[in-house]
Structures are given as structure tokens and as C-alpha cells.
Amino acid sequence: MKVVRSDIPVEPARQPAIAMIEVDHVSQVFQTSARQDHLALSDISLTIEDGAFVSILGPSGCGKSTLLYIVGGFVKPTSGVAKVKGNAITGPGPDRGPVFQEFALFPWKSVLGNVMYGPRQQGVRREEAEAQSRRLIEMVGLKGFEHFYPKELSGGMKQRVALARTLAYHPSVLLMDEPFGALDAHTRTRLQNDLLNIWERDRKTVLFVTHSVEEAVFLSDKVVVMTRAPGRIKQIVDIGLPRPRRRAELLLDPRYQKYVVDIERLIDDTGEEELRP
């Protein structure tokens, strides 16, 4: 097929591989209490395309969260550079919205107050911010809970609020740091399904940190498998499963099962067979 050049920008057929995030030879050294240097991340290079759902998978202590914090601008890398849309990251910004395992909601604000916080900070008029926030709260399934305080919500509900709060200021990239790690299995499954449904609507770039292989395969276009400390990228696995994905179909799909088994072997470091992309 030939691409016909045109003055009119072609909407759906986006130019492939527009780099949303570039991580270029990033290393991170932490000083431990014993005044010894601990190499958390070693020479990480990674490119994440616009609209891609990318998971970082690895055992605990592999520095996967640190990598996300570096992209968020919360942690400065010891060496190397991270970029968003081609610009070097120097600090946090509303183009990169974090969702943390700890929820980190503002406990003195109601659900609505939390979700409105970002838009209000961005200078959106109150009525507009409120209307928009109410829609988001409904989208994450919390209609009727607008005036509840975080302490009155369950863990799953809190994480829904945290997601809505971050989506409210329209970040280009969602940075999700083990967002479902503190939830029970049932809630976790429901939130994964809902996250995929929400994501299908506008396909934001997502960087998703997890230690669950199933979660990573179910959600992602790409799974970045990391090694134990010092954190290095062991392999990047493209997940060629069709979208939109339905859990019930996927769990029975041998391709899904193969991805899970292969990645588990990769992590265990016992897998002998070659991983097929």
C-alpha cells in the first residue's frame, strides 16, 4: 500500500512510533543508611509510543517504581535523561498524571473536591470543573458518592477516585504505580476491566507498574520485563492480543496463556525456550 500525501492530516492513521516518552541511559543510585551506594536502576533505555499501554514488570526491589517516578519528575535520575514529547523532564507536570498504590487522595476533600482539584488548579471555572468532574466520577462508577470523604470509601473506591482525579486534568500520560496492588483479588479484577474500558475511549499513553504477570499481559501492548537489583531491562515483550479485550475470552485464549507462562519463566530465570514476540 502506498501512502498518499495530503495537506489534510489523516486522523486515525497516526504516524507510527511518535515517541511520547524516551528514557535514555538512565541509572539511579541510592545511598543506603550504611552509606553504601545501592544501584537501583542500571542503564535503562526505553521508548514508549503515543497511545501505547506499557507495563513494567519485575520482582519487588527491581526499581520499577523508581523508573516511573523518574518519568513523573518526582525523582531525579543519577545519570541519563528522560524525556516527554522530546523535552527533558525536570520535574512533575500536569502532562504526566500519577496514580499511586497508596491512593494519596486529599482526605479533607470530598470525592468531588478531589476530582475538581486539578482542573481548578489549572484555572478551569468552578461550574465547568464541577460538571466535568461529575461526569468523570460517573465514568469510574461512583455516581452518588460525590460528597463522601475518602475515609468513608473502600480501597477499590478510593482508587477509582484517584483515577478520576488524575484523568480530570487531562494528562498526556498516565503513570500508574502498582495501582491495584493494595486491593483484594475480586476488586482488582473489576478495576482492571474498568480501566481497560476507560482506556479504550481515548487510548492515552499508559505506563503501568505491576508485579502481576497476568495483569500486565491482560492490559498491555508491551511488557517490559526487568531483572532483580540492579534493575535492568531483561526483555520487552510485545503482546499481540487483539483489542478490545474481554477477560472471559482472553483467559481461555491459548495465546494469552502462552504469554503468561513465557513471561513467568523469564522472570524465574528458568525458562529455556525462546520467547516468541
Add this chain to the structure above:
Amino acid sequence: MMSARTLLSRSAPLLACLVLLGIWQAAALILNTDSFPTALQAIRAIPSILGDKESLINILASLRRMAIGFGVAILVSIPLGLMMGRSRNVASFFNPVLMVIYPVPKAALMPIIMLWLGVGDVAKTLVIFLGVSLPVIYHSFQGAKAVEEKMLWSGAAMGLSAAQRLVRIVLPAALPEILTGCRTGLVLALITMITSEMIARQSGAGNILFNALDMGQYDTVFAMIIIIGAMGIGLDAAFERLRGRLVRWSEPRFDIPLSFA
């Protein structure tokens, strides 16, 4: 059944006061000495104190000094404590100074302060200020230190500057802890107010009390103790009300409220 129980729990503080007064009354009747009037005698002396213009001016002057000392202390201590809690440099600068001042009874500084500033309002207000500052600084410091890092990161991602984060995230997040410090501070303000007037006897509620003691008017002494105690209870209860409203969103710490509010 349930309503009877609620009624009982509502009236429990009042009941406790009555029991206390009853024990006092009985003890005074049994001991039967001049220096220990009965509860009824003391209560009977209250109207004459509150009806006397001179006494009233004295009590109001006390409250005014207390309000100013408390207010200024809060305005200085909360920002200082919050900044100490969020900046290692600020904390390591102020910590040694505070560590030295903390265990010193503020009333013990009164003679020196009187020497420099006289026995008037300034000296007494300064002692109250010192008494209130330390617990408020300490609790603000602890509260600010405990603020979840990720909460601040979330704010930073929304575009809040460091100064905005201090005012709009650290302050509200630390508010329950700050108000705990303020409550301690309020009681300390009352204590330092009376002790300062005890040392620099020129005016105030403490002055009435000790003048009466000198003159052997024991029912007035005990009446003043009741008045000062009631002021303390009233102020604390009012403060607890306010605190309850401000931090409704935070977890309740006790099932039984430790106040008269």
C-alpha cells in the same frame, strides 16, 4: 432503653461535676476548718465577684492577654512548625533552640522578663506566648513531617508550587495534629496566664485569687478557682467544637470524647 443510655452519656460530664462538688461539700463539713470552705459557700461567693466591676475588669484583662498571647503564638508557631516539618535545613536550625527552651517552665522565666519588660501586659503576654508556642510548633512539626509524600507528588503533578503545596496540602493534611497542639496550647495559655499574674501581681484573675488568699477570704479564693476552672472548661469545650468541625473528615480517635464539648 437506647435513649436512656444516650441521656446518661450526655449528662455524664455534669454528673461527674456534681459528684465532685458533693465530695468537696462532705469533706469540708467533716474537716470544718476556716481555710476550707464548703462548696456551697464558694459557689455563693461567685456572684459577688462577677458582680464587682473591678473584678470583672481584672478577669477581662486576663482573658485579653491570654487571647493575644495565644493568637500571636499560633500565627507564628504553625508556619514555623510546618516549615520545620518539610525542610531539613529549617528543622536543624530551629531544633536546638527549641530543645533548650522546651523543658524550661515558662513561668520560671517570668522574673527575668519582668526585670526587662516590667510587670505590665507585655511581660505577661510574652510568657503566655512562650507557653503556647512550643506545643503548637511541636505538633505542627510532627504533623507536617507525617504528610504522605505521594500526596505532595500528586499536588506537584497538578502544578502546585512548593509554597502552594505547603499552604494547600501540608497545612490541611496536618490540621488534625496542629489542632491537637493548639488544644494543649490553650490550656497552657490559661495556666501561664494565672502563674504570670501570681508572680507579677498587678492585675488579673490570678491577682484576685492571691489577694483574697492574703486577706484570708477563703470563700473568694475557692470561688475564683471555680471561675478559672469554668473558664478553662468553657474555652476547651468551645475549641473542641471548632476542632470537630474543622477536621470532620479525619478519623475519630476516641469513642468517648475527652472533653465537655
